[in-house]
Amino acid sequence: MAEILSALRSLMASHSPPLHALIVPSEDYHQSEYVSDRDKRREFVSGFTGSAGLALITKDEARLWTDGRYFLQAMQQLSDQWQLMRIGEDPSVDSWISDNLPREAAIGVDPWCVSVDTAQRWERAFAKNQQKLIQTSSNLVDEVWKNQPPAETNPVIVHPLEFAGRSVAEKLKDMREKLAIERARGIIITALDEVAWLYNIRGSDVSYCPVVHAFAIVTLNSAFLYVDKRKVSSKVSSSIQENGIEVREYGAVSSDVALLASNQLDKDTGLSSGRNDVCETGTCEAEENNNDLIWVDPASCCYALFSKLDAKKMLLQQSPLALAKALKNPVELDGLRNAHIRDGAAVVQYLVWLDKQMQEIYGASGYFLEGKGASKKRS
Template sequence: MAEILASLRSLMASHSPPLDALVVPSEDYHQSEYVSDRDKRRGFVSGFTGSAGLALVTKNDARLWTDGRYFLQATQELSDEWKLMRMGEDPAVDAWMADNLPAEAAIGIDPWCVSVETAQRWQLAFAKKQQKLVQTETNLVDEVWKSRPPAEINPVMVHPLEFTGRSVAQKLKDLREKLKNERARGIIITTLDEASLYHSCPNNLLVQTH
């Protein structure tokens, strides 16, 4: 883990602007909690394999936030370079960054892996010290993850009507009727469970759609 952190910090220092911290969430491009091996970036940098959590790497510190399901597991999996932050007991990640990072700190994120709602909430917390989120053009974890697994290619399987209850055509018809009632011209579906619902496909077959 020490070598991975050193490589990340080197990229952070050479970034324009230089980054005071790098956020590595669990989620993939679809905000999924359960992600493919290729998207387990937080697990790669921290060694923590639970499904939920967030890693934060600063110039001299590395912290992992997770919930009560994983406190014991995290203490067993994290190396000495990492400090466990217990959600519900320790300060939330945005509060910790706002209080502990310097004024005007640049905090790197992959914008595909952090929701707009989360980013806006963090920006409010950062306002008092004029800290800012910086969207990296590439995911810095991917640049140091030399053995990153390849994208999975799975055959598409459509569930039969006896399991879905409605055909794809009927689901789309019902959805269009709802859009019409709401006077909406369309809908953007990004989460994998919703996409699999309207395709009548198992959710795990859509993990590599980005």
């Protein structure tokens, strides 16, 4: 752990400008709470394995902020070089930095790993002491992580209509109608669950989460999926493209957001899903040149992509997919019920196993199962 902190401090000193502190969030490029092994940067530098937390490394200190779920775990896992900061009891990271670091201090963070909301909140706090939030040109943790796990290449799979309940075409039509209502010509979608829901795709890039690392951009005329193409089979690619979606490399999202900002993205691709076909209800009455905003969800969009846009032409608002995804259609409701039945069966199987273990080891049973044994114990 000492070697990791020493290496990071060396990079902080050689950075331009030199950094007084480095913030290492838990989140990945999509602001996910649960991340792949490759993205567990905060865990790597601190040794703390909880799902939520934030590390701060200064020239002579290392502090970790986490919430009440993890106080005991953090105390057990942090080395003597780290100090635990209890959220809700100790000062927040931005307050601590503002009060303890010198005026005009430079605080570095990877802009891909912090949301717009969070970055702007920090900037406001730092400005009180003329401190600045610096976007590092690379992730400094990645530079010192010698055995960093490789990026996941698990295959993208199509989520069948029989389980999704609504087609991609229907969802894109609704999306474009919302864009027109808000006078927006495009939206950047970064949350993994929203990309998966909109395009009816699934993956296994994050343990226990059926998502694939991907971004999406939807305009009034086009739709794009940014994903490692090694994950996309020819069959899946054909299925995606049938819905008017162009598959592009994961890393291309940065340059394409810049094209979107200058209104060149649709012109650059030449691909169109047919705006007239998706605005049948008349909602999309505004001419395209009157729709000049780019919709960004400040809670889920990373600061790196936000920084490529014109602040005067942004709609900073919750993604429309958050509510659309929450309103389950009849097919999804049936799926929920069936899933709960299977989950319930799994819990019962576990309790049966546990009861048998109690009986074999301690000669006691009936603690976890309804029946004569349980009745006797309660009586």
